[in-house]
Amino acid sequence: PTPPYLKWAESLHSLLDDQDGIHLFRTFLKQEDCGDMLDFWFACSGFRKLETSESQGEEKKLKLAKAIYKKYILDSNGIVSRQIKPATKSFIKDCVARLHIDPAMFDQAQTEIQTMMEENTYPLFLKSDIYLEYT
Amino acid sequence: IDSEDDLLQECISSAMPKKK
Numbered sequence A: 001p002t003p004p005y006l007k008w009a010e011s012l013h014s015l016l017d018d019q020d021g022i023h024l025f026r027t028f029l030k031q032e033d034c035g036d037m038l039d040f041w042f043a044c045s046g047f048r049k050l051e052t053s054e055s056q057g058e059e060k061k062l063k064l065a066k067a068i069y070k071k072y073i074l075d076s077n078g079i080v081s082r083q084i085k086p087a088t089k090s091f092i093k094d095c096v097a098r099l100h101i102d103p104a105m106f107d108q109a110q111t112e113i114q115t116m117m118e119e120n121t122y123p124l125f126l127k128s129d130i131y132l133e134y135t
Numbered sequence B: 001i002d003s004e005d006d007l008l009q010e011c012i013s014s015a016m017p018k019k020k
Helices: A012-016 A021-029 A035-049 A057-074 A079-083 A086-097 A105-128 A129-134 B002-015
Strands: none
Touching: A012 A021, A012 A105, A021 A035, A021 A129, A021 B002, A035 A057, A035 A079, A035 A105, A035 B002, A057 A079, A057 A086, A057 B002, A079 A105, A086 A105, A105 A129
């Protein structure tokens, strides 16, 4: 069978589908001062998956949407905020301000961060000492 | 503030793949 670390080199999704892969990628991103990108990516996925049916679901969603907005998008010097297009940021800000909470409200921002990782940090990770030493 | 962080952490963990 193919060892997991070889699968990690196939695509970003293969890497993010494996706990050890995520751990190593996070260590690398932290070194590069962009660990927040990965946390944001997972936070967006988690937000989309939140159940509406659970009690207080809507209140929890609103709280979470605000927390994600505050931590990753509001601070314009943050690594995530700097990678997201101004129009996308305005859209999210507007959703939060109008209390218009939609499961897909972070999708565009997540895509922008994912593209950034696919084109930039992920290829760098595959060439990094941290990955090569692991293999 | 703590509970906001907890909520965020819980959300991030929920999106991670489960241990195989």
